[in-house]
Amino acid sequence: MQQTAEDQQIGADLCVEIRPHWPQSLAADDLTRLSLDLAGISRLIDIMLPPDADRADLLRALPVLTDPLVEEWTVSDSVPGSPLVSLDVFPHPGVTDREGETAARALSLASPQLEGVSCRAGKRYHFAGAVPDAVRPSVERLVGNPLIHRFIWSDVVAAQPPAEQGQRIPTQTIPLPEREDELMRMSREHGLALDLAEMQAIATHFAALGRRPTDVELQSIAQTWSEHCSHKTFKADIEMAVSGRRETIHGLLSGYIMAPTAALAKPWVRSAFTDNAGVIAFDDEHDLAFKVETHNHPSALEPFGGAHTGVGGVIRDVLAVSAEPIANTDVLCFGLPETPEAAVPDGIHHPAVMCREVVHGIADYGNNMGIPTVGGAILFHPGYLSNPLVYCGTLGIAPRDSHPTSPELGDAVVVLGGRTGRDGLHGATMSSGTLDRAAVEGTVVQIGDPIVEKTLRDVLPHLRDERLYHAITDCGAGGLCSAVGEMGQRIGVEVFLDRVPLKYPGLSAWEVWLSEAQERIVLAVPRVALPRLQALCRLYDVEATVIGTFRDGGRLLLRDGAETVGDLAMSFLHAPPRRTLAASWEPPAAVPYKAGTPDDATTALLSLLRHPSIASKEEVIRRYDHEVGGGTIVKPLAGDAGPSDGAVLKPLPYSRRGVAVAHGINPLYGEIDPHAMALLAVDEALRNIVAVGGDPDYTALLDNFCWGDVSDSAELGRLVRAAQGCRDAALAYGVPFISGKDSLYNSSTHGATVVSIPGTLLISAVSVVPDVRRAVSMDLKQAGNVIYLLGLSADELGGSHYLWTQGNSGGRVPRVRPAETVPLLRRLAAAMCDGLVRSCHDLSEGGLAVAAAEMAIAGRLGLRLDLDRMPAADPLAAEALLFAESSGRFLVEVAPEDAARFESLLGDVPHAAVGAVTADPRLMIERAGAPVLDLPIAAAAAAWRRL
Amino acid sequence: MTVRTLVLSAPGVNCDPETAEAIRLAGGSPEIVHLNLLLDGKRRLDDYGLLVLAGGFSYGDHLGAGAVLAATLRYRLLDDLLRFIESGRPVLGICNGFQVLARLGLLGRVSLVPNIDHRFICRWVPLRVEASPCLFLRGLDDLDLPIAHGEGRVIAAPEEIIHVPLRYRRNPNGSDADIAGVCNASGTVLGLMPHPERYVSRYQHPRWQRGEGHHPAGLTLFRNAVRYVEGQP
Known part of the structure; x- marks a missing residue:
C-alpha cells in the first residue's frame, strides 16, 4: 500500500x-x-x-x-x-x-x-x-x-491479491463426444455430475437438433437434472432385493412419502409437496408453512458460511410461499467433541470448531433476521466427523389464499434482493457427488447477508397484500437457472442475462445463470404492477430488476445482449431420464443383549447425563435469540434451563391459538434397523408435540433424509427401508407428511474406502395448540404432586444411549405400539386441555432415569420413583426399566387433587402413578423397597451441565 | 386523545412489530415508520407524541451496533430529533435503539461494546429500578425482563455524570456499574438493553407455568410513556 x-x-x-x-x-x-x-x-x-x-x-x-x-x-x-x-x-x-x-x-x-x-x-x-x-x-x-x-x-512480504474480477469468457458451444468414456470425462471435467444415461440423452437431443449445446445450455441441464433440484434418487425406479426376493419400487417419494398423505386426506393440509414449503391451516384465516432444509456439504467446507446460508435459504423457502417467518429450528450432527486433533482428517474442521462455527452462523443469521430460533437438537456421533449435518428449518404464517402460483403470459421476470456474483457455483451439482471433489472448488463457498434478506422479508408481505405478483420462488441451489426455469416450465420464458445486476463485472453468461448468490427472490410480475412494485422496493431498500418475460412456446430462451446463448425446450429440460437403481436389504439377525460389567445405576446415569448428545445445550440455546417477536410461550429452556420437548409459539397478537414445533431423530437405531428408526422418529416427534400441548390429530410431518453413498446398493437398501418406515408410521399414527428433502452422498473417501454417515432421518413436526394458556413445560412444579408414567416399558436396550455409554452391545431396538400410543397421545392431550397436567416430559435418550433427572434439574425439586409400579410389557431387569428407550412413554406431573380426574381421563391406556415430587432435591429410585438409584440433583445437574 | 407513536423501522431493525403491539396494548396509537419515509419527508417526526427506536441489527450492526442508523440520523435528521426532545416528548431506545441513542450522544458519554465474553446472550434477567426522574420507570420496582444482545456492555466514562435508572441485579455482560439503562437529565429519553416489549403479557414470562408473570413490567413501562404524553398540554 x-x-x-x-x-x-x-x-x-x-x-x-x-x-x-x-x-x-x-x-x-x-x-x-x-x-x-x-x-x-x-x-x-x-x-x-x-x-x-x-x-x-x-x-x-x-x-x-x-x-x-x-x-x-x-x-x-x-x-x-x-x-x-x-x-x-x-x-x-x-x-x-x-x-x-x-x-x-x-x-x-x-x-x-x-x-x-x-x-x-x-x-x-x-x-x-x-x-x-x-x-x-x-x-x-x-x-x-x-x-x-x-x-x-506483518513480517512477510505479501503477494499481490488476485484481481478483483475473473476473466469473462464468451459463451462457447461444446462438442459432445460419442464415446462413453469421453462423455463421462466431460461430465466430470465440466462439473456436471451426470451419469452416462443422462449424458447420452443430452447427446441424442442435440444430435437430433443438429447442433452443439452451449456451455450455458449444458450447465442448465446439469443443474436441472441434479440430485438437489430433481431428487432423482427419490424419484427413481428401484430394484429392491430383500433376502434375495426382488420387487420394483416406482419412486420412494411418491410411494412412501406422498401416498400416505393422500390416503389420510386431512382437510387441514393445504399444500403438500407442491411448493417450496408444506402448508397446513392454522385457523379460519391463516395458514402455516413449514420447511426444513439441509446445508451439509457447504457447512463442512465453511461451517459459519454454510450454516449461515443454510438458514438464509430455508427462510427464503418460506418467503417463497408468500408466508412470513415466525420461527427457526436447527438440528445439528457432529463428530464427537473429544475427538483427538490427530484423528481429524486433513481439510476437515475439528468437531468442536465445527460446532462453534455452525452455531455462530445459525445465530448470526436468525438473530439478524429477527426470527426466534426455538427448537432443535445437537447430536454427536463418530460417523459425522468428516460429514457434519446441518438441518435448518423455518416456520411461517400467511393469510389464507394469498399465495399465487401461476405466471401469466407477458409477466416480467423480476429478480429481487441481492446481486449476483460467483458465489456458490455448482452447489446443486455438488449434492450429487461426494465431498472430496467439491473441496477443491473454492467457489462453492457462500457468504450470506441477512440484512439484505431482512429487507426482502420487509417488502414481500406488502407486494403480496397488494397482489403485485403472479408467482414467487426463491433462488437457492441452481440459482436463476433453477428458479426461473421452474417458474417458466409451463409457459416458456426469455431471460436477458446481461440485465442481471452483478456484484462485480467479469461473469460469464453461464456463471450469471447458475450463480447461487444469496438473498435473491424471483417474481412473475404483471407489467401493469411494475411501477408500484418498484416504488415499494425503493422504500424498503430492495433492488428489483426486470430480467425477462414469460412468453409462450414452451422454451427457455437465454440472451446475452444480442446473442442467444441458450434455447431449450422446457419439455426436454424438465424430463430427466428416470434412473433405475439397485438396492438390497438383509434383515439383521437378532443379536442377544450382552451386558459388560455395568456400572451401578447412579454412575450409569451420571455418564448418560454427561453424554454430549444428552448434556445441556444451554450454552448454544442462549446464543440464539429465541424470544424475538415476543411470541415464544414454551421456550427451548424450561425452569432452570431444562430441555423443553418442543416449542410453542403464539403467532397472532389477538388470538390465543398456538403452534407447536418439535423433532424426532435417532441415528443409533438406524444402524440396526432403518425401518424402526423411521417409526421411532415419528413416535418421538409426536411425543414431543403432545408433551408441550400440541394436538396429535392436527399434526403434520416433514421428512429429511441425510444418507451416505447410495450408489452402494446396501446403503440404498437402508434408505428404502427408512422410507418404508415413514409410510408405515404416517399411516399407523394418522399423521401426514407435507414436505421433505433429501441430502445424499454424505460420505468421504479415506484411502480406498468410502465412509458414509450413519443414515439419519430427521422428522420435524408442526401442530396446533388450541389455547396457549394450556401449554405445558417439562420442569417439576410442586413438591407433593403425583408422578405418572404413561406407556409400556419393555426389554429394548438395543441402540440405546445406555448401551453406548456402558460399552454393551446387541439387544432389541424399541418397537412402536401405535395401537396403544395413539389413544394415549389423545387422552394426554385432552388432560392438558382440561388443565390437569403440571409438567410433562417424554422419555427418549437415556430412558426413564434421564427424563426424571432433567425434570428435577429444571424444577429444582426432587423425585421419588418406584420401578415396581411401572407398566411393563415383560418382567424387566432394573437396567431396562431405568434406561431402555421404549416408545410412546411420558412422565407426567399431576396435582393430588386432580389425580382421580386424570386417571379416569386416561382410562385403559397403560399408565401408573410411579412416585411423587419431593422438596428434598434428590432423585431416589427404588425397587422392592430398596434404592437402586440415589443422586442429589446438584450432582445430576453438574454432570448434565458438564461442569 | 390517542398518543401517536412513531416506531422507527430501518433495514435490519426487527423488533418493530412487537414494539408497536406493546404500544397498542398500553393504549397508544403506534405507526411503524420506515426511516426512508422520514428521509423523503413523507412522514414528519413532529407529528408524533412518542418516538420508539426498536431493537434489531440496524444495517447489520457493521462498524458497531447502531452505528450506521445513528450516522444517518445525525447527518439527515438531527435537527428534527433534537427539536422533538427539546419539546419534552419522550424517546425510548430499546437494545439497538439504545445503541443508536448512545452513538448520537443523547444520553451523555456512554458507549455500548461487545459483551465481556464476546457472546450473544438471550436470557431473562432480574433488574433494579433506581430513584430517577425517568418517566418510563415510574412506579416500577424490581422487575424481570429478557435481554438478547451481543453488544450490551455499557462503558461509561467514570468522570462523567450520567443518569442510570436501571441496573442489572446480576451483571450478564460486563457493563460498568451493572448499568442496564441510561436516561437524560430530565428523564424523557431512555435507552435500555432489556426488551420491555417482550413482557407485556403473563404468558411471555419464562416461569408463567410456575405461577409467575402476573405483573408484566414491560406493559407498565409503555403505559407510563403513553400516559405521560397524554398528560402533556
Whole structure:
C-alpha cells in the first residue's frame, strides 16, 4: 500500500486501523492453546477513494466509522512499523464483505464527496510475542478460512491479491463426444455430475437438433437434472432385493412419502409437496408453512458460511410461499467433541470448531433476521466427523389464499434482493457427488447477508397484500437457472442475462445463470404492477430488476445482449431420464443383549447425563435469540434451563391459538434397523408435540433424509427401508407428511474406502395448540404432586444411549405400539386441555432415569420413583426399566387433587402413578423397597451441565 | 386523545412489530415508520407524541451496533430529533435503539461494546429500578425482563455524570456499574438493553407455568410513556 502524491489524485489506497481502547477481554482461548499471546484485535478498513475525493474529505468523514469514546483510529499508507507481529485477515476479492459495504455507505453519508468510495473490511490480530512459522497455518485456520480469507503477516512480504474480477469468457458451444468414456470425462471435467444415461440423452437431443449445446445450455441441464433440484434418487425406479426376493419400487417419494398423505386426506393440509414449503391451516384465516432444509456439504467446507446460508435459504423457502417467518429450528450432527486433533482428517474442521462455527452462523443469521430460533437438537456421533449435518428449518404464517402460483403470459421476470456474483457455483451439482471433489472448488463457498434478506422479508408481505405478483420462488441451489426455469416450465420464458445486476463485472453468461448468490427472490410480475412494485422496493431498500418475460412456446430462451446463448425446450429440460437403481436389504439377525460389567445405576446415569448428545445445550440455546417477536410461550429452556420437548409459539397478537414445533431423530437405531428408526422418529416427534400441548390429530410431518453413498446398493437398501418406515408410521399414527428433502452422498473417501454417515432421518413436526394458556413445560412444579408414567416399558436396550455409554452391545431396538400410543397421545392431550397436567416430559435418550433427572434439574425439586409400579410389557431387569428407550412413554406431573380426574381421563391406556415430587432435591429410585438409584440433583445437574 | 407513536423501522431493525403491539396494548396509537419515509419527508417526526427506536441489527450492526442508523440520523435528521426532545416528548431506545441513542450522544458519554465474553446472550434477567426522574420507570420496582444482545456492555466514562435508572441485579455482560439503562437529565429519553416489549403479557414470562408473570413490567413501562404524553398540554 505504498502511496505517492500521484496516487492521491487518482484515488489513493488507504488503510484505517481502528483499535478499541476500553478494557478488552479477548476471546482468544484457542490462540492461547497454541501458546500465543494476543495483544489486541483491531478492525481494518481498506479504502479506495472515488476519483473526485481527496484525503481531506476522507479524514473529515472517518469518525463515522468509529465510536470515539471507546476506539482510536490511525490512517496508514503502509503496514505499521510496530515491532509486534500482526496478522491481517481480509475476505478474498469477490467474497461478500458486508462490513466493507456498510463502511462505504457510512462514509458517503458523512461526506457527499465520498459517494462511490469502496471499502474492504478486515481484522488485525496483534501478537505479544513471536509467532513461529509452524503454528501460523493453525492460527489462520482459527481466525479465518483460507477458502474465503486471505492472510497477511506483518513480517512477510505479501503477494499481490488476485484481481478483483475473473476473466469473462464468451459463451462457447461444446462438442459432445460419442464415446462413453469421453462423455463421462466431460461430465466430470465440466462439473456436471451426470451419469452416462443422462449424458447420452443430452447427446441424442442435440444430435437430433443438429447442433452443439452451449456451455450455458449444458450447465442448465446439469443443474436441472441434479440430485438437489430433481431428487432423482427419490424419484427413481428401484430394484429392491430383500433376502434375495426382488420387487420394483416406482419412486420412494411418491410411494412412501406422498401416498400416505393422500390416503389420510386431512382437510387441514393445504399444500403438500407442491411448493417450496408444506402448508397446513392454522385457523379460519391463516395458514402455516413449514420447511426444513439441509446445508451439509457447504457447512463442512465453511461451517459459519454454510450454516449461515443454510438458514438464509430455508427462510427464503418460506418467503417463497408468500408466508412470513415466525420461527427457526436447527438440528445439528457432529463428530464427537473429544475427538483427538490427530484423528481429524486433513481439510476437515475439528468437531468442536465445527460446532462453534455452525452455531455462530445459525445465530448470526436468525438473530439478524429477527426470527426466534426455538427448537432443535445437537447430536454427536463418530460417523459425522468428516460429514457434519446441518438441518435448518423455518416456520411461517400467511393469510389464507394469498399465495399465487401461476405466471401469466407477458409477466416480467423480476429478480429481487441481492446481486449476483460467483458465489456458490455448482452447489446443486455438488449434492450429487461426494465431498472430496467439491473441496477443491473454492467457489462453492457462500457468504450470506441477512440484512439484505431482512429487507426482502420487509417488502414481500406488502407486494403480496397488494397482489403485485403472479408467482414467487426463491433462488437457492441452481440459482436463476433453477428458479426461473421452474417458474417458466409451463409457459416458456426469455431471460436477458446481461440485465442481471452483478456484484462485480467479469461473469460469464453461464456463471450469471447458475450463480447461487444469496438473498435473491424471483417474481412473475404483471407489467401493469411494475411501477408500484418498484416504488415499494425503493422504500424498503430492495433492488428489483426486470430480467425477462414469460412468453409462450414452451422454451427457455437465454440472451446475452444480442446473442442467444441458450434455447431449450422446457419439455426436454424438465424430463430427466428416470434412473433405475439397485438396492438390497438383509434383515439383521437378532443379536442377544450382552451386558459388560455395568456400572451401578447412579454412575450409569451420571455418564448418560454427561453424554454430549444428552448434556445441556444451554450454552448454544442462549446464543440464539429465541424470544424475538415476543411470541415464544414454551421456550427451548424450561425452569432452570431444562430441555423443553418442543416449542410453542403464539403467532397472532389477538388470538390465543398456538403452534407447536418439535423433532424426532435417532441415528443409533438406524444402524440396526432403518425401518424402526423411521417409526421411532415419528413416535418421538409426536411425543414431543403432545408433551408441550400440541394436538396429535392436527399434526403434520416433514421428512429429511441425510444418507451416505447410495450408489452402494446396501446403503440404498437402508434408505428404502427408512422410507418404508415413514409410510408405515404416517399411516399407523394418522399423521401426514407435507414436505421433505433429501441430502445424499454424505460420505468421504479415506484411502480406498468410502465412509458414509450413519443414515439419519430427521422428522420435524408442526401442530396446533388450541389455547396457549394450556401449554405445558417439562420442569417439576410442586413438591407433593403425583408422578405418572404413561406407556409400556419393555426389554429394548438395543441402540440405546445406555448401551453406548456402558460399552454393551446387541439387544432389541424399541418397537412402536401405535395401537396403544395413539389413544394415549389423545387422552394426554385432552388432560392438558382440561388443565390437569403440571409438567410433562417424554422419555427418549437415556430412558426413564434421564427424563426424571432433567425434570428435577429444571424444577429444582426432587423425585421419588418406584420401578415396581411401572407398566411393563415383560418382567424387566432394573437396567431396562431405568434406561431402555421404549416408545410412546411420558412422565407426567399431576396435582393430588386432580389425580382421580386424570386417571379416569386416561382410562385403559397403560399408565401408573410411579412416585411423587419431593422438596428434598434428590432423585431416589427404588425397587422392592430398596434404592437402586440415589443422586442429589446438584450432582445430576453438574454432570448434565458438564461442569 | 390517542398518543401517536412513531416506531422507527430501518433495514435490519426487527423488533418493530412487537414494539408497536406493546404500544397498542398500553393504549397508544403506534405507526411503524420506515426511516426512508422520514428521509423523503413523507412522514414528519413532529407529528408524533412518542418516538420508539426498536431493537434489531440496524444495517447489520457493521462498524458497531447502531452505528450506521445513528450516522444517518445525525447527518439527515438531527435537527428534527433534537427539536422533538427539546419539546419534552419522550424517546425510548430499546437494545439497538439504545445503541443508536448512545452513538448520537443523547444520553451523555456512554458507549455500548461487545459483551465481556464476546457472546450473544438471550436470557431473562432480574433488574433494579433506581430513584430517577425517568418517566418510563415510574412506579416500577424490581422487575424481570429478557435481554438478547451481543453488544450490551455499557462503558461509561467514570468522570462523567450520567443518569442510570436501571441496573442489572446480576451483571450478564460486563457493563460498568451493572448499568442496564441510561436516561437524560430530565428523564424523557431512555435507552435500555432489556426488551420491555417482550413482557407485556403473563404468558411471555419464562416461569408463567410456575405461577409467575402476573405483573408484566414491560406493559407498565409503555403505559407510563403513553400516559405521560397524554398528560402533556
